[in-house]
Structures are given as C-alpha cells and as structure tokens.
Amino acid sequence: MLIKYLLILLIVLIISRIVLRFRERSLSPREFIFWLVFWLAAGAVAFQPDWTGIVAERLGIGRGADLVVYLSLVAIFYLLFRIQIQQKKTDREITKIVRKIAMDGGGYQSSDFGLRHNSEVQSLKAED
Amino acid sequence: MIVAIVPAFNETKIIGGVVASLRPFVDKVIVVDDGSQDRTAERAQDAGAEVLTHLINRGQGAALETGRMAAILIGADIIITFDADGQFVAAEIPSLIAPIVAGECDVVLGSRFLFKKSNIPLLRHSVLKLAIIFTRLTTRLQLTDTHNGFRAFSRAAAERIKITQDRMAHASEILEQIATLGLKYKELPVTVNYTDYSRAKGQKSTDFLKILKDWFWGKLL
Numbered sequence: 001m002l003i004k005y006l007l008i009l010l011i012v013l014i015i016s017r018i019v020l021r022f023r024e025r026s027l028s029p030r031e032f033i034f035w036l037v038f039w040l041a042a043g044a045v046a047f048q049p050d051w052t053g054i055v056a057e058r059l060g061i062g063r064g065a066d067l068v069v070y071l072s073l074v075a076i077f078y079l080l081f082r083i084q085i086q087q088k089k090t091d092r093e094i095t096k097i098v099r100k101i102a103m104d105g106g107g108y109q110s111s112d113f114g115l116r117h118n119s120e121v122q123s124l125k126a127e128d
Numbered sequence: 129m130i131v132a133i134v135p136a137f138n139e140t141k142i143i144g145g146v147v148a149s150l151r152p153f154v155d156k157v158i159v160v161d162d163g164s165q166d167r168t169a170e171r172a173q174d175a176g177a178e179v180l181t182h183l184i185n186r187g188q189g190a191a192l193e194t195g196r197m198a199a200i201l202i203g204a205d206i207i208i209t210f211d212a213d214g215q216f217v218a219a220e221i222p223s224l225i226a227p228i229v230a231g232e233c234d235v236v237l238g239s240r241f242l243f244k245k246s247n248i249p250l251l252r253h254s255v256l257k258l259a260i261i262f263t264r265l266t267t268r269l270q271l272t273d274t275h276n277g278f279r280a281f282s283r284a285a286a287e288r289i290k291i292t293q294d295r296m297a298h299a300s301e302i303l304e305q306i307a308t309l310g311l312k313y314k315e316l317p318v319t320v321n322y323t324d325y326s327r328a329k330g331q332k333s334t335d336f337l338k339i340l341k342d343w344f345w346g347k348l349l
Contacts (some may be wrong), residue, residue, distance in 0.1 A: 072296050095190045095294050098182045102160070102194050104179040108201055 007046040013041050130154040130225065131204035131282045133195030135188045136178070140323060143212055146343035147267040150210060153221040158198055159212070160191040162295075168212075187273035189298025190261035193291040211277040213326040217319045223282045227314050234311040237271065238278030238318035247322050255333045261301060265329055267307040271315055275299045278318045283310050296335065297342040 018039065022032040045052055045068060052064030061067045132154045136143050144160065150157050160332035163185035173179050180194055192209060200206045206225050210216055216238070227233050240248065241256075249257070256275060263274040279302070282291065288309055293301045308312050 065241060083346065088348075091294060092292065094184075095186045095193075098184060098186050099194045099197070100161075100189065102180040102182050103198065106178065106198060108198060 008043060011039055011043040011046060015043070063122060129156065129202070129204050129223075130206045130208065130252040131158060132158045132208045132210050132221075133192060133199055134159045134172075134210050134212045135162055135191030135195065136160065136168050136172065137188075137191075138162065138164045138166050138307075139168050139212045140164075140171055140215045143168050143169040144175040146210070146212055146214055147177045148170050148258045149218040150221075151176055153218050154208065156199075156204075158195050160198075161193045162186060162188070171260060172297040181245040181349045183275065183289060185297035187298075188303070189291050189296065189329040190294040192298060196286055196289070196291065199281070204286070205283050207281045207283070209277055209279045209281075210267050213318075214323065215320050216278045217321075220318050221280075222276075224278070224316055224318065227281045227316070230278055232312070233281045233314045237270070237273070237304055237313060238276045239273035239315045240318060240320040241272040242315055248320070248340065249322060249327075251264040251333045252322075252334065253272040255336050259300075259336065263303055266300070267304050269303055269313075271303070273315070274303060276320070278320075293342060295342050295348050296331065296339045297346060299344070300339070300343055 015036065018027065018032065018035050021027045022029075023077060027035070052067050054064075056062065056064045056067035061065065061070070132144075132150045132151070134146065134150070134157060136159050139146075147157050147159065148206040157172075159169070159177040159179050161169040161172065161181045163182045168180055169179045178198075181200055182191060182194065184202070195209075196207065206228055208221060210218070220238075222267075224236050224238060227236055256273065257275050260271060263271060276279060279300075285306075289302060289305045291298045291301060297305055305311075
C-alpha cells in the first residue's frame with residue numbers, strides 16, 4: 001500500500017515542522033502538545049488502520065475508517081467555528097483602529113481629559 | 129445642539145446635495161466617510177459638513193458608531209442618523225425630533241410604513257415585512273419598520289446605545305438595545321424615496337441573509 005507510506009512520510013514531515021515551530025517559540029507548549037498528539041495519533045492510524053476498528057466497534061460504529069471520517073468532520077467544524085469567531089474579533093479590532101485614526105484626523109484626541117475635541121482640550125488646559 | 133450623522137460610502141454624486149439639504153435643520157452635519165474611493169469626503173466638506181474618514185471600509189454600523197462618539201464629544205443634545213443616498217427628506221427632521229424636544233421619549237424611529245406612502249418595490253416590501261416579524265420575536269418591540277436609517281436620539285439615549293455590529297446588522301442591534309435599556313421610543317412616519325440611484329447604490333433585497341448571518345455571529349461574541 002503506497003498510500004500508507006506516503007501518509008506516514010507526510011506526517012513525519014508535519015511533525016518535524018511542529019517541533020521546529022516549537023523550538024523557535026511560535027507555538028506555545030499547549031499548542032505543541034495538542035498538535036503533536038494529534039499528528040502522532042494520525043500517524044498511528046496510517047501505520048496500523050486496524051486499530052481504529054477496535055475503537056469503532058466499542059463505540060458501535062461499523063468500520064474504523066468511518067470513525068476517522070466522523071471525528072475529522074467534528075474537528076473540522078469545530079475549527080471552522082473557532083476561526084469564524086476569531087475573524088469576527090479581529091474585524092472589531094480593525095474597526096477600533098480605523099475609528100481611532102478617523103477621530104484623530106477629525107481633531108478628536110485622547111488626552112489627560114479623556115477623549116475630547118481639540119478645542120475643548122485647549123480650554124481645559126487654559127483653565128489649569 | 130442638533131447633530132446629524134451621515135455614514136457615506138462612495139456617494140460623490142449626491143452627498144453634497146444631502147449635506148446642503150440637512151444644514152437648515154441641524155447645527156452640525158458629521159459625514160463619516162467609510163473608506164470611499166471617490167471624492168465623497170471633499171464634496172461633503174465643501175457642502176459644509178465635518179468629515180471623519182475611515183481609511184478602509186468598515187460598514188455602515190461602524191461608521192454610525194464613529195459618528196455617534198464624535199457627536200457626543202462635541203456636545204450634541206439631539207443626534208439624528210440620516211442616509212447619504214438621498215432617500216430621506218431633511219425637511220421632516222423638525223417633526224421627527226419634536227417628541228424628544230418635548231421630553232416625551234428618548235428615541236424616535238422613522239417608519240416608511242406608517243401612514244405615509246413610499247414607493248417601495250414589492251420584493252423589498254416583503255423582505256422588510258419579514259424583518260419586522262423577526263424584530264418582534266427577538267425584541268418584542270411593536271414596530272412597523274425595523275430597518276429605517278432615519279432616527280433621532282436624545283443625548284442620554286445616544287450615550288447608552290453602543291453599536292458593535294459593523295455592518296448592516298446594526299439596525300437590529302440598535303432596536304435590541306432600545307428594548308434592553310428600556311428606552312422610551314416612538315415611531316413617526318417618514319418618506320423614503322426609492323430612486324434609481326438609491327436602488328443601485330443601496331442594499332439588495334437578498335442582503336437580509338448576510339445581515340442575519342452577522343447578527344447571529346455577533347450574538348456569539
């Protein structure tokens with residue numbers, strides 16, 4: 001089975017990337033462990049597909065391959081959900097920055113007196 | 129002080145006229161140029177508006193929020209939201225703000241379905257009616273028009289209504305806040321002119337799907 005060795009080769013490559021990313025600290029220890037366990041499990045399944053059959057039978061799912069497909073789908077949907085939420089948050093952050101620039105450009109500024117219009121800041125400073 | 133907030137995106141042709149029509153009825157016009165690629169900002173300024181510029185397009189809700197913050201900072205007593213595409217009639221402002229001036233309520237919402245006859249296309253009419261039912265279910269507000277950009281707020285109300293929905297779902301968001309904050313509101317009839325320009329420029333009837341999606345995701349944050 002050529003696909004088996006191709007998959008295992010691919011997974012080894014991915015794991016080496018994960019280790020590299022962890023070393024250069026662009027992955028947190030938590031993320032590192034999560035992805036390492038994930039890809040080791042994927043590697044185990046590619047290496048010995050029968051193992052999924054044992055778990056599948058326990059869960060009442062006919063074939064091991066079906067179990068892998070079901071789990072993958074759940075994982076993908078969850079990831080999509082997470083990314084969507086993250087995207088929305090990023091959108092709001094961008095809006096905040098764009099708004100700040102617009103306000104600054106319009107003569108509204110953050111000052112010791114909070115966000116005020118320039119003219120008001122002048123008069124407040126004069127009072128001091 | 130009465131301040132009109134006009135969110136605008138690529139409205140070169142018409143923004144000058146809209147600002148000019150507003151000026152006799154308000155003390156200040158704030159145009160929030162939402163990342164226009166044309167001369168919207170310049171035309172608005174020439175017509176006598178104060179212009180705040182979003183460097184990139186963030187949506188009508190985001191533009192309204194920027195305008196709201198600015199209006200509060202300059203000391204507005206009454207804040208009006210007004211569309212930039214020329215669908216509304218500025219001369220209706222005095223009657224719209226009258227209940228706020230009289231202290232009868234905090235928010236006045238314009239409605240195109242109350243008494244006055246607007247020339248609404250049939251498909252648009254059906255979608256808007258569905259939106260009204262949706263709003264009745266989610267906020268229990270008994271309104272006749274839930275997606276009308278012509279509104280008036282007292283300063284106290286505007287200080288409390290924060291818009292977090294950057295895109296079109298802000299209309300539902302404003303109504304939800306009116307409901308949860310328990311603000312006193314009133315609907316008054318306004319004219320909405322569906323011109324060829326406004327129809328080409330404005331929302332498509334199918335956009336309600338996008339709005340519903342944004343509304344849903346906004347709830348999750």
